[in-house]
Amino acid sequence: MKRWWIQCASVITGLVILATASGNGYEANERHQTKAAFPAPEEMVDIVGRGIQLDCGGAGSPTVVFEFEQPDTVIHAVLFVVDEILAGNQH
Structure with a gap:
């Protein structure tokens, strides 16, 4: 057994x-x-010895730049921007 x-x-x-x-x-x-x-559609740009992917699109103001260290921070960053816009705190 x-x-x-x-x-x-x-x-x-x-x-x-x-x-x-x-x-x-x-x-x-x-x-x-x-x-x-x-x-990836972005262009690799060297900034102070660090390579980042840059994707430019749209026109007008304000200019919005997103920089992410980790993939799971994307939703937090987007929600932060939406909250700021709804609160009227556009910089």
């Missing part, structure tokens, strides 16, 4: 490793294909 549990655990572990490896391979392939199909 104990041997049966060991065999089951080995099979389950093998399936988990196989699923994880194939998922990682699929994700890497999809990221590569998406990056090739949709290149």
